Amino acid sequence: MNAFEYASPTTKEQAVKLLGNSWTEAEVLAGGTDLLSLMKDHIVEPKRLVNIKSIKELGGIAGTAKSGLRIGALVTIQELLDHPRMRKEYAALVQAAEGISSPQIRNMGTIGGDLCQRPRCWYYRAGFGLLGTQESGEPLVPNGDNRYHAILGNSGAALFVNPSSLAPALIAMNARVKIYGAKGQREVALEKFFTAPTTGSQREYDLQPNELVTEIIVPPLARAKSATYEVRQKEALDWPLTTASVVLTMTGNTVKAARIVLGHVAPTPWRSTEAEAAIVGKAVSEATAEAAGKAAVEKAKALSKNGYKIQLAKVAVKRAILLAAKGGTR
Amino acid sequence: MAVGKNILRKDGYEKLTGAARYVDDVTLEGMLYGKTIRSRIARGRIKSIAYDAAFDWSQIVIADYRDIPGKNYVALIEDDQPLLAENEIRHYAEPILLIAAANKDLLEAAAHHIHIEYEQWSPVLSIEDALACREIIYGTDNIFKRFLIGRGDVEEGFAQAERIIEGEYRVPHQEQLYIEPQGMIAIPGNEAMTLMGSMQCPYYIHKAIKQLFHLNDEQVVVIQMTTGGGFGGKEEYPSVIAAHAALLAHKAQRPVKLIYDRAEDIAATPKRHPGVIRHRTGVRRDGRMVASEIDLVFDGGAYVTLTPVVLSRGVIHALGPYACDNVRIQARAIATNTPPNGAFRGFGAPQVAFAYEMQMEKIAAELGMDSLELRRINMLREGDTTATGQTLIWSVGSEEVLNEAVERANYQAQRLAFSQSHSSIQTSTTNHVEAHKRRGIGLSFFLHGAGFTGSGEAKMKAQAGIEIMANGHPRVLSGSTEIGQGTRTIFSQIVAEELSLDFSAVEIEEPDTSRVPDSGPTVASRTCMVVGRVVQMAAREVKAKLLHFVAERFAAPEVELREGKFMVAEKALADFQEMACEYVNLFGELRCFAHYASPPEIEWNEETYSGDAYPVYSWGAEVAEVEVDMDTYEVTVVRLTTAQDIGRAIHPLLAAGQIEGGTLQAVGYGLLEELVWDQGRIINNRLTNYIIPTALDAPDMETIIVEKAYPHGPFGAKGVGELPINGAAPAIAAAVFQATGAFLSEIPITPERLQAAIEKVTTDEHR
The missing domain is CATH 3.90.1170.50 (Aldehyde oxidase/xanthine dehydrogenase, a/b hammerhead)
Incomplete structure (x- = not known):
């Protein structure tokens, strides 16, 4: 790990001033579960770390059943899981959070950090840059080992998959994210927050180097049914191969409205309007859920080694719909 | 009595309290x-x-x-x-x-x-590339080493065969992943x-x-x-x-x-040899093997290092625990432009075990017979002869382990139940998620030669010693190292038992070449059986000297050492510590060294690669029960039952720990672990992307220790370190075969590999 300066501001105004104008100057430290390993591997080498854990206003969960939720960016995964309203109203978010790695990571890792963590692409993590290229600039992923790479949204330069566990559930819940920066406060739909970079020096989300995610706003969901289904190779200390989060508004067994978002299939969390269209207006059954799963992967395009992920994505959507309709418990 | 008891391990307290000093602490x-x-x-x-x-x-x-x-x-x-x-x-x-x-x-x-x-x-990066010789990177043909084992007349054997069954099996690299780099x-x-x-x-x-x-x-x-x-x-x-x-x-x-940090350690240090193993087996309709031809190729990497020895263990174990009169086994190790592969628990045996056990499954399937029955027909028993012509004369627990594992796992009943339930489960729609799951149960049967191969031990002449310290307690002098497997604890038990002392009285000298003799490397399941035996002999010598000394001193010819005391009949003359101190004061020191000598019955011919390849074998049988998600191809190992004959267990709890740990490492080998290569470099050299099983991935395990005493091991002990890593991968693959109908000839059984195999079965069925 390289030497760095460490700053611990107590207000977001101070924090933003300490962040630089380029990504190479400073990194934001919250739980640090991803950042420290990136630094140890010399993947990022910031000159300064800005610890935001002392900024009180970035913590806490507030809100009512009517107003929805306001979740501070510093809320840990475990705090999220322990919150009394979560299990009842936000099943998809709880199921996504429960899948995260290990108790140690859930106690340290924050919701803001989960959204801003960097891709797990092994070329990126082995030092070949965000897009995985040779020193000559030749891309490594298309002809390399891409078994865990994107099957959707993979026509550009970015072929990694977004690693966030919570983003699919939050996007399915139509969450918004509040951002504070040198130019003041702004708010974007989480769905629009993630981007697929076209060069290795860009980031995978709509943030400037001197901006901070401060909170996540989740609309009220008391009457919707939701679920997250993950397919994984290992039970702990690993990221899923594919996930699907669904939020269904139902009358009886009939779906009135749906939001369906896949994770780990594209460079951004992937909202599938095709799957939504396939299930809206239908009664939930094996057959209709299966049809929605098929619709979700209609436009999927396998790379050389990840064809099996298309099947996984299809199954994840199907099972998430069935799980949500059942009331969210497996 | 110290042997056979689960006493606290010698190095436990320091490790548990953080007092133990590792190299990076200095x-x-x-x-x-x-x-x-x-x-x-x-x-x-x-x-x-x-x-x-x-x-x-x-x-x-x-x-x-x-x-x-x-x-x-x-x-x-x-x-x-x-x-x-x-x-x-x-x-x-x-x-x-x-x-x-x-x-x-x-x-x-x-x-x-x-x-x-x-x-x-242009680099050579695979076994196929090396054998094709488009680029020559070693010698004239890229071959580091060859072995050939022959017995009987293979052509004649195939002529007698009623069926000939062929199979090709592929096994990957595996990283040791010790916790301390x-x-x-x-x-x-x-x-x-x-x-x-x-x-x-x-x-x-x-x-x-x-x-x-x-x-x-x-x-x-x-x-x-x-x-x-x-x-x-x-x-x-x-x-x-x-x-x-x-x-x-x-x-x-x-x-x-x-x-090294973890990334450098995984990128640069040796791995388990990957291999391609081809079997051609001639059988009679009743299942009896009459000819076996095996071709085995290991990828040694860029330099020779230990590859010939790994290949040697591989070729000797290639036929597994089975008898066949007509055998030809060809083994080659080739060079590639990848970091040298080297020693990893099992040392060539887990690779061939996957192949010989999957071949048994294949033969059974093609003959339409039960694979347990096929194993019983062909298994080695006491008095039988191995592929190298070794007659098994002692400590053969093959039947016991197979029977124990099968009974404790309720193998036959479960296998029948799963095979009957598959069609009904498939069409059930009562439970959305569970409807896609299928269960299967599979078996593996294996052996592992303990100690060095062939004449290795005879040449090595391992040394160890005992010295009496100033306080009259014995100290073990041995170059064998404690690497978590329990060397210090079992050596203390062996000495305590031999000298009828309390276990806590025995001290172990630090492995420091200026203070301890060369006991040979701490490898090959040899520490307990071989070096432990030498330690026992050195202790016997100490005992003999002290008995003689005491007899002289008390003018009592019939002295015995019991419970730490020198006795004549029921009368205690003096205790051990007192006499040992007196001896040291009088003679200056009491140090006894012993050398390992192979049992006289053992003969090995290096030229013809025949004879007694190992003084004795440890035996194992393992039953795996799995659940497979037929839509996502996730495999969950529900239960593992294993019975292993390791001779006398000096410390049953440590031995069970070795068995469970080795078994879980083999679950990783069979299901999860895969090094991902790109143009000769490993790209998943991180703990986040080279995935191994965690506690949550560990199935329920039942471990049964079978103790068929080996007359030349300390108190009957054989090797236990490596045996357990041979069994899980083929047992799991056999269980997946039963559950899905897909025959996996390559590990690890990742979701993508299983999908391809299941789709192939489905396509074939529809043809």
Whole structure:
């Protein structure tokens, strides 16, 4: 790990001033579960770390059943899981959070950090840059080992998959994210927050180097049914191969409205309007859920080694719909 | 009585409380930190090495091959592996330069200012490429080593066969993944060099350093520090890291610490050999094997290192625990431009075990017979003869382990139940998620030769000793290392039992080449059975001397040693400690050394590769029950039942721990672990993407220890370290075969591989 300066501001105004104008100057430290390993591997080498854990206003969960939720960016995964309203109203978010790695990571890792963590692409993590290229600039992923790479949204330069566990559930819940920066406060739909970079020096989300995610706003969901289904190779200390989060508004067994978002299939969390269209207006059954799963992967395009992920994505959507309709418990 | 009891382990308290000191806990006055600069290509030559002029190099010590006083090779079997590359590069991450500095920041900065240019040559990266000989990278045919085992008349055997069944099996690299990465400290002296660090074999390092620096036995001292696991990964490679640290220390004339981080450790150090194993088996309709032809190829990587010995164990175990009169086994190890593969628990046997057990499943399926029955028809029993012509004369627990595992797992009833339920489960729609799951149960049966192969032990003549300390307690002198497997504990038990003392009275000397003799390396499941036996013999000698001394002193001819006391009939004359002290005071010291001698019944012919390949075998049988999600291809191991005959268990709990740990490591081998290569480099060299099973992935395990005493082991003990890693992968694959109908001839059984196999079955069925 390289030497760095460490700053611990107590207000977001101070924090933003300490962040630089380029990504190479400073990194934001919250739980640090991803950042420290990136630094140890010399993947990022910031000159300064800005610890935001002392900024009180970035913590806490507030809100009512009517107003929805306001979740501070510093809320840990475990705090999220322990919150009394979560299990009842936000099943998809709880199921996504429960899948995260290990108790140690859930106690340290924050919701803001989960959204801003960097891709797990092994070329990126082995030092070949965000897009995985040779020193000559030749891309490594298309002809390399891409078994865990994107099957959707993979026509550009970015072929990694977004690693966030919570983003699919939050996007399915139509969450918004509040951002504070040198130019003041702004708010974007989480769905629009993630981007697929076209060069290795860009980031995978709509943030400037001197901006901070401060909170996540989740609309009220008391009457919707939701679920997250993950397919994984290992039970702990690993990221899923594919996930699907669904939020269904139902009358009886009939779906009135749906939001369906896949994770780990594209460079951004992937909202599938095709799957939504396939299930809206239908009664939930094996057959209709299966049809929605098929619709979700209609436009999927396998790379050389990840064809099996298309099947996984299809199954994840199907099972998430069935799980949500059942009331969210497996 | 100490043997057979689950006493607290000798090294437990220090490890549990954090008092144990590992190499990275040590900082010495004036010590520098070292780093290895490695190649970034798989094959080619170095065109130039440039050092940025703007950087202040006066604070950096740099060493290359020209700084080596002796010859530029790492002493192992052949002298082909340079300590530092001179011009030609033969694998990615090959060491080229060494640098050292007073702190790690400076070291990292310096590394950024070194620029190496290469001329790249076309690399050989797979077994197929090496055998095709498009590029020649070793000898005339890329072959490091060949073995041939022959018995009976194979052509005649195939002529008698009613069915001939062929199979090809592929096994991958596997990383040892000890918790503590490799690390060493070198301390230079006047015409001397001391090494301390994480290792399995202090005397390997001793040998390598003597050659490189023209030093003698006394001038080189190697000390093992508390070691956080080895699994074979710290057998040969610590010689490289020790030599690198020593070279920097020699040049700087200051101590140098060289510790790998995880990424470097996975990228550069040896792995389990990948292999391709082909079986052609002739059987009669009743299942009896009448001919077996096996062709086995291991990928040795860029240098020979230990590959011939791994191949040797592989070829000898290739037929497994089965009898066949007509056998031909051809084995080849080939060279590729990948980091050298080396020692890993099992040492060639897990690779061939997957192949021979899957071949049994295949034969059973093609004959339409039960694979348990097929195994019973062909299994080796006491008095039977192996592929090398060895007649099994003692300690053969084959039937016991097979019967125990099958009974305890309720194998036959479960297998029947699962096969009947598959069609009904498939069409059930009562439970959305569960409807897609299928269960299966599978069996594996295996053996493992304990100790060195062939005449290895006879040549090694392992030494160990006992000395009586000033307080009258015995101390064990042995170069065998504690790497978590329990060396210190079981040696104490053996000595305590032999001298009828309390276990706590026995001390174990630190493995330090200036204080302990060469007991041979801590490998090959030999520490308990071979070195433990030598320790027992040394203890017997101590006992004999003291009995004689006491008899003389008390003029009592019929003295016995019981419960720590010298007795004549029921009368206690003196206790052990008192007499031992008196002896030392009178004679100056009491030290007894013993050498290992192979049992006289054992004969091995190195030329014909026939005879008694091992003095004795350990036996195992394992039953795996799995659940497979037929839509996502996730495989969950629900239960593992294993019975293993390891001879007398000196410490049953530690032995069970070895069995469970080895079994879980084999679950990783069978299901999860895969090194991902791109143009000769490993791209998943991180703990986040080289995935191994965690506690949550561990199935319920039932472990049954079968104790068929071996007359030449200490108190009847055989080897236990490696046997357990042979069984899980084929048992799981057999269970997946039952559950899905998909026959997996390659591991690990990842979701994508299983999908392809299941789709193939479905396509074939629809044809």
